[in-house]
Amino acid sequence: MHPLHPRLTPFELRRGVLFLGNFQHAPNVDSARYLVREVMPTVWAQLPGLPVWLVGGFPPASIKALANANVFVTGHMADLTPIMAQVRVAPAPLRYGAGIKNKVIDSMAYGVPVVTTRLGAEGLPVAQGFNILVADTAAELGSAIVALHEDPFLWERISRAGRDTVATFYSADVLRAQLATTLQRYLVGQ
Numbered sequence: 001m002h003p004l005h006p007r008l009t010p011f012e013l014r015r016g017v018l019f020l021g022n023f024q025h026a027p028n029v030d031s032a033r034y035l036v037r038e039v040m041p042t043v044w045a046q047l048p049g050l051p052v053w054l055v056g057g058f059p060p061a062s063i064k065a066l067a068n069a070n071v072f073v074t075g076h077m078a079d080l081t082p083i084m085a086q087v088r089v090a091p092a093p094l095r096y097g098a099g100i101k102n103k104v105i106d107s108m109a110y111g112v113p114v115v116t117t118r119l120g121a122e123g124l125p126v127a128q129g130f131n132i133l134v135a136d137t138a139a140e141l142g143s144a145i146v147a148l149h150e151d152p153f154l155w156e157r158i159s160r161a162g163r164d165t166v167a168t169f170y171s172a173d174v175l176r177a178q179l180a181t182t183l184q185r186y187l188v189g190q
Contacts, residue, residue, distance in 0.1 A: 029060060108165060
């Protein structure tokens with residue numbers, strides 16, 4: 001279940017990118033390192049100094065070592081609202097792992113457009129160019145981040161579609177109805 005959060009800040013007052021993930025999960029460590037070391041240099045070539053926030057609990061030394069004038073390692077944040085209201089793009093360049101990508105759904109619930117890999121989109125009700133941007137190489141991921149960061153019309157379209165996706169598939173009301181249907185089928189079958 002993922003509640004929708006109000007979009008508090010318009011496009012023009014936002015700047016930067018946010019990676020969200022618990023760093024006790026090895027795919028998140030790999031993804032954050034890949035983002036900073038390989039993807040962001042392609043972004044910084046076009047948008048010098050663009051800030052990157054790495055947000056998540058238990059950042060290991062390899063993640064803390066990424067911090068510099070443009071990269072901020074915050075650790076766990078109990079309330080994501082302030083950072084989600086500040087950034088324009090939430091990249092999730094996952095290269096391995098499985099399961100529900102809560103970082104993707106959470107970002108969409110805040111109205112922050114997501115750029116991810118095919119693996120990061122796997123199992124989610126998303127479509128390339130509709131409610132998410134999907135790319136697999138560092139250069140493609142960088143281009144997608146720049147496009148979302150710089151194009152207010154693209155940003156708005158992906159932001160709205162992402163929030164609509166969360167409302168349609170992950171809201172409390174939708175999940176309650178699905179649970180009630182499942183329980184009803186189970187009880188009738190007994």
